[in-house]
Amino acid sequence: MKDFSALLLLFFSISIFSTSAALAQSGAAAEDSRNTAGYMGSVEFGYLYGKVKNQFNNPPTYMAAPSVQLFNGYRAHRLFAIGGTVGFDFYDNILITPIALGIRGEVLNRRVSPIYSLDAGYGASFLSGKAFGERPDGGWMLNPALGFRVQTGNKAAFLFSAGYKQQRVEVESITGWGLRTNQRITYKRLSLRLGFMF
Known part of the structure; x- marks a missing residue:
């Protein structure tokens, strides 16, 4: 967790340093570039916040797990871009790699x-490690989000977003007596991300 926070801080320090010269450019040139069609990419770092149920009917606890997301796509208009996303999300002791179709848009010029x-x-x-007697299997994922950039x-921008992420996971467990049990889990998490669009 500390390594991820340090990586996040390093990323934003480099991003701010590399774009400081671009801040001096005129706003008109930036507005024109937002209306052009073409490639659009972004990288986002953040956390997934959610409730974790404990065994033996103990009160639930809340935890934050790191999340990374990359988007590569085509911007048809300022209001609409479509592409693919891939990332890394941590849920309890399971590492999920979401692969999804993504839609992006900017409301104002x-x-x-x-x-959105x-x-x-x-x-x-x-990519998830398998605990003794357990084998996790992925499932469908849905993540709407709102924010601002x-x-x-030019085309560079900082992104700030908050969303709601649902991730289905199936875990097959094998007991000491050789019995197999399947458990379906739907993780529901608040996603908070900071990123850079290019």
């Missing part, structure tokens, strides 16, 4: 604008 996003797809568990020059 200004330096600061509200944004919607990702839907499948969360794979092939701050233009820094």
Whole structure:
């Protein structure tokens, strides 16, 4: 967790340093670039906040787990871009790799604008370590989000978003007597992310 926070801080320090010269450019050039069609990409770091149920009927606890997301797509218009997303999400002791179709859009043609996003797809568990007697398997994923972006020059911008992420996971457990049990879990998490669009 500490390593992820340090990586997040390093990413934003580099991003701010690399775009400081772009802040001096005129706003008109930035507004023109937002209306052009073409490639659009973003990288976002954040946390997934949610309630974790404990065994033996203890009160639930709340935890924050790191999350990383990459988007690559085509911007047809300022209001609509479509592409693919891939990322890494941590739930309890399971690492999920979501692979999804993503839609993005910017509401206003200004330096600061509200944004929206919607990702839907499948969360794979092939990178997750297998605990003794347990085998996790991924499932469908849905993640709508709202936020805002701050233009820094040309097509570059900082992103801030909050969303609601649902991830289905199936866990097959094998007991000491060789009995197999399947458990379906739907993780419901608040997602808070900071990112950079290019």
